Amino acid sequence: MSPHGNPEVPASSASEVIRGAEQVPSGAPTPEAAATETKAAATTPASENQVPSIQPAVNHADRGAWGLWEVFVRSSRGLSHVHAGSLHAPDAAMALRNARDLYTRRNEGVSIWVVPADAIAASDPDAKGSFFESPQGKDYRHATYYTKSEGVKHL
Amino acid sequence: MAAQNLQSVPAELSPEDEAAGQANFDRVMAEDSRIEPKDWMPAAYRKTLLRQISQHAHSEIIGMQPEANWISRAPSLKRKAILMAKVQDEAGHGLYLYSAAETLGQTRDKMMEDLIAGKARYSSIFNYPALTWADMGAIGWLVDGAAICNQVPLCRASYGPYGRAMVRICKEESFHQRQGFEILLELSNGTPEQKQMAQDAVNRWYAPALMMFGPPDDDSPNSKQSMAWNIKRFSNDELRSRFVGMMVEQVRVLGLTLPDDQVRFNEDTRKWEHGPLDWHEFQEVLAGRGPCNAQRLERRREAHDDGAWVREAAAAYAAKQQAKQSMTTKEYAA
Ligand SMILES: [Fe+2]
Ligand SMILES: [Fe+2]
Numbered sequence: 001m002s003p004h005g006n007p008e009v010p011a012s013s014a015s016e017v018i019r020g021a022e023q024v025p026s027g028a029p030t031p032e033a034a035a036t037e038t039k040a041a042a043t044t045p046a047s048e049n050q051v052p053s054i055q056p057a058v059n060h061a062d063r064g065a066w067g068l069w070e071v072f073v074r075s076s077r078g079l080s081h082v083h084a085g086s087l088h089a090p091d092a093a094m095a096l097r098n099a100r101d102l103y104t105r106r107n108e109g110v111s112i113w114v115v116p117a118d119a120i121a122a123s124d125p126d127a128k129g130s131f132f133e134s135p136q137g138k139d140y141r142h143a144t145y146y147t148k149s150e151g152v153k154h155l
Numbered sequence: 156m157a158a159q160n161l162q163s164v165p166a167e168l169s170p171e172d173e174a175a176g177q178a179n180f181d182r183v184m185a186e187d188s189r190i191e192p193k194d195w196m197p198a199a200y201r202k203t204l205l206r207q208i209s210q211h212a213h214s215e216i217i218g219m220q221p222e223a224n225w226i227s228r229a230p231s232l233k234r235k236a237i238l239m240a241k242v243q244d245e246a247g248h249g250l251y252l253y254s255a256a257e258t259l260g261q262t263r264d265k266m267m268e269d270l271i272a273g274k275a276r277y278s279s280i281f282n283y284p285a286l287t288w289a290d291m292g293a294i295g296w297l298v299d300g301a302a303i304c305n306q307v308p309l310c311r312a313s314y315g316p317y318g319r320a321m322v323r324i325c326k327e328e329s330f331h332q333r334q335g336f337e338i339l340l341e342l343s344n345g346t347p348e349q350k351q352m353a354q355d356a357v358n359r360w361y362a363p364a365l366m367m368f369g370p371p372d373d374d375s376p377n378s379k380q381s382m383a384w385n386i387k388r389f390s391n392d393e394l395r396s397r398f399v400g401m402m403v404e405q406v407r408v409l410g411l412t413l414p415d416d417q418v419r420f421n422e423d424t425r426k427w428e429h430g431p432l433d434w435h436e437f438q439e440v441l442a443g444r445g446p447c448n449a450q451r452l453e454r455r456r457e458a459h460d461d462g463a464w465v466r467e468a469a470a471a472y473a474a475k476q477q478a479k480q481s482m483t484t485k486e487y488a489a
Pocket of ligand 1: 245324328
């Protein structure tokens with residue numbers, strides 16, 4: 001018993017998560033079973049003439065069985081989904097339910113996308129100079145470049 | 156061009172790339188811009204952030220306990236619902252912060268392991284017991300209040316994922332402080348016994364709440380570096396002084412008093428001052444010898460173990476579904 005005489009309350013959130021299974025939208029994206037795949041690969045004896053497989057950038061086996069998902073929330077109709085954060089879940093259905101509980105407790109969204117984190121390809125920040133085209137000398141891509149029409153109405 | 160994952164993993168770099176990374180980092184600091192996970196960052200910056208963010212996450216998670224203990228005995232259904240919503244928010248805060256820490260290359264499982272093994276630190280405040288219902292008021296008003304004071308400047312922390320997590324957290328914290336204030340106000344306007352209970356709770360939580368800002372500035376060696384890195388924006392004493400000023404105003408509305416007869420506004424420094432704090436006690440609690448340290452860790456361990464079957468079952472179910480799906484795919488292919 002605790003010093004202040006409080007009975008400890010079991011705080012498992014498991015029932016919260018399981019409730020509402022029928023609300024899982026159909027057509028949810030299929031998760032890459034990165035965790036299980038990586039684990040299987042690790043236990044398969046390496047063979048010399050094995051075809052090299054593509055490895056995920058981050059070894060999901062390190063994270064236990066629950067992979068990492070990125071969460072995108074549409075805050076209201078007419079707007080794009082915007083990245084809200086990430087979470088761990090064993091599959092897409094649980095990822096969606098966890099995302100609802102974690103990122104939309106106060107009506108922050110009307111729609112959620114969850115994406116396996118390692119399914120996202122991102123540009124390399126080190127390659128910034130070469131990857132993003134220089135705007136130098138390309139003023140003509142902006143309306144402000146064209147000054148001759150100044151004073152002409154509705155143009 | 157290689158596709159990059161979203162996590163930051165320190166890599167061996169050539170001296171030239173290392174120098175370019177440092178130059179970019181310095182420029183970001185000078186411009187007060189943001190560092191993102193895939194950017195080069197000094198090893199010490201990464202380590203400091205990882206320590207700070209994971210300790211912060213642990214604090215949110217352990218911080219659920221003193222209040223969760225009172226959910227079953229909240230005085231009304233409304234108060235019960237409010238307290239449950241607050242405790243759920245704290246769980247969410249922990250998860251936002253673990254996610255932010257993960258972008259630095261540490262797994263959440265490892266951080267949890269460290270917490271359960273007693274290797275990680277968390278805010279000393281949560282090692283004090285919540286003795287009466289009035290403590291729910293004092294915790295919300297003083298503890299969440301101090302947390303807000305600390306956290307608002309962290310929304311501008313130089314590490315992007317940390318700042319974004321803090322923005323989300325700060326939005327939710329103001330309800331926490333207000334519900335605590337209301338609990339105290341109601342008790343203060345109740346029977347003399349109820350008012351006394353409120354005053355007693357304020358008396359016990361005041362000093363520990365002031366110590367949440369950390370040791371005095373001349374005894375806080377890491378603060379300078381954190382400020383140079385734009386992680387920390389104001390010193391511990393500065394934030395503490397601001398907090399005292401706010402409490403002085405608010406305690407009057409409550410009709411209660413602060414247990415500190417040395418609180419005063421220094422006209423010369425234009426800062427609020429308070430009485431001496433017991434920094435020995437602070438160090439003791441931090442070192443694991445506080446009134447509830449053992450109990451808090453034990454409870455966390457229990458919850459982790461009790462939840463093991465859920466994690467395993469969910470993973471097994473996912474694997475089974477996955478296997479079924481690949482069978483169907485093969486059938487289609489054939
Ligand atoms: Fe919190
Ligand atoms: Fe809070």
